[in-house]
Amino acid sequence: MLPSLVDHYSLRSHNTFGFDVSARYAMKLESEAQVAALARDERIANLARLVLGGGSNVVLTRDFDGVAFLVGIPGKRVIGEDGDAYLVEAGAGENWHDFVAWTLAQGMPGLENLALIPGTVGAAPIQNIGAYGLEMGERFERLRAIELATGVAHDFDRDACAFGYRDSFFKRAGRGRFVITSVVFRLSKAWTPRADYADVARALEGSGKRDAQAIFDAVVAVRRAKLPDWTVLGNAGSFFKNPVVSAEAFETLRSREPGVVSYRQPDGSAKLAAGWLIDRCGWKGRSIGGAAVHDRQALVLVNRGGATGAQVLELAAAIRRDVLARFDVELEAEPVCL
Ligand code: EPU
Numbered sequence: 001m002l003p004s005l006v007d008h009y010s011l012r013s014h015n016t017f018g019f020d021v022s023a024r025y026a027m028k029l030e031s032e033a034q035v036a037a038l039a040r041d042e043r044i045a046n047l048a049r050l051v052l053g054g055g056s057n058v059v060l061t062r063d064f065d066g067v068a069f070l071v072g073i074p075g076k077r078v079i080g081e082d083g084d085a086y087l088v089e090a091g092a093g094e095n096w097h098d099f100v101a102w103t104l105a106q107g108m109p110g111l112e113n114l115a116l117i118p119g120t121v122g123a124a125p126i127q128n129i130g131a132y133g134l135e136m137g138e139r140f141e142r143l144r145a146i147e148l149a150t151g152v153a154h155d156f157d158r159d160a161c162a163f164g165y166r167d168s169f170f171k172r173a174g175r176g177r178f179v180i181t182s183v184v185f186r187l188s189k190a191w192t193p194r195a196d197y198a199d200v201a202r203a204l205e206g207s208g209k210r211d212a213q214a215i216f217d218a219v220v221a222v223r224r225a226k227l228p229d230w231t232v233l234g235n236a237g238s239f240f241k242n243p244v245v246s247a248e249a250f251e252t253l254r255s256r257e258p259g260v261v262s263y264r265q266p267d268g269s270a271k272l273a274a275g276w277l278i279d280r281c282g283w284k285g286r287s288i289g290g291a292a293v294h295d296r297q298a299l300v301l302v303n304r305g306g307a308t309g310a311q312v313l314e315l316a317a318a319i320r321r322d323v324l325a326r327f328d329v330e331l332e333a334e335p336v337c338l
Contacts, residue, residue, distance in 0.1 A: 014054075016230035017059060060267065193210045239299060251327070276298075
């Protein structure tokens with residue numbers, strides 16, 4: 001059965017900024033077969049396409065004159081194990097945080113540092129979500145994606161996904177060409193805690209425990225304290241990537257700004273805390289229309305109510321100009337802007 005095509009569909013509850021834009025058409029996709037059938041669906045043959053999971057990494061600036069695919073493919077299961085690890089699979093439409101909680105409930109830790117990240121399982125590989133010392137790519141086994149033009153299913157292993165820092169094949173050459181339908185994770189039986197990140201280590205001290213559930217709880221507590229809840233205050237998490245600069249550029253910057261927060265990379269370059277740079281330019285709490293810089297984390301832009309995507313982009317552009325002028329550092333947006 002073909003999924004129904006809904007006319008003039010509001011995307012307000014499908015983007016975590018809560019922007020009130022609509023799609024000319026929308027289609028809810030609940031199985032891999034439905035996604036594969038899109039290539040032969042005459043109703044949408046000539047329409048522009050937009051694939052949405054949880055909408056937690058997009059800035060929708062205007063109504064979309066095409067068809068929005070709302071990926072709601074369900075399912076969570078343990079598909080196998082070998083001597084070293086469990087393999088667990090989830091449908092692309094599963095909520096990421098619920099999936100992480102479910103893996104812990106199965107006694108299969110490994111994803112706990114990524115608790116409470118908004119969005120769906122299918123969106124997680126696109127920007128290789130990461131937090132508190134772990135990137136999703138480290139626990140990834142493979143994914144299945146349907147090529148929109150042909151309806152053919154492809155399996156992508158870790159190399160084919162070309163994961164980088166908040167980056168993958170699906171943000172580059174694969175952009176707009178595939179719908180991810182399911183993802184498989186490899187969760188090692190030899191679990192070790194990843195609890196070096198200062199905020200998490202501090203939160204753990206109080207509990208005196210270092211098991212996976214304690215890390216999960218600590219991460220949830222840290223995120224709740226620092227990051228706004230999108231259901232209360234619309235946002236898309238970090239708005240900019242932490243920029244990486246050469247060792248030379250870093251030394252020049254540090255001589256002028258000894259307090260700059262940075263993380264040395266293995267090749268000698270330095271990843272700078274963009275939140276610190278933005279904060280130092282005095283942006284915390286400032287706004288353009290309803291779009292504002294969060295008052296507890298300068299890297300997060302929020303919708304205080306009634307903001308438009310255009311206002312968020314205007315605010316982002318002003319921040320980018322200031323950071324460039326003051327530190328000679330270019331900031332790159334993390335979310336996809338449409
Ligand atoms: N800082 C400030 N002022 C601010 C914000 C940050 O001075 O307003 C400084 C602080 O010194 C802080 C440092 O910047 O110690 C780093 O801040 P934080 O620990 O909050 O992490 P982040 O680098 O701002 C990154 C990720 C987050 C992830 C956290 C924890 C990116 C773009 N962001 O933020 O990911 O949760 O680390 O691992 O890499 C996301 O991608 O949406 C996201 C929330």
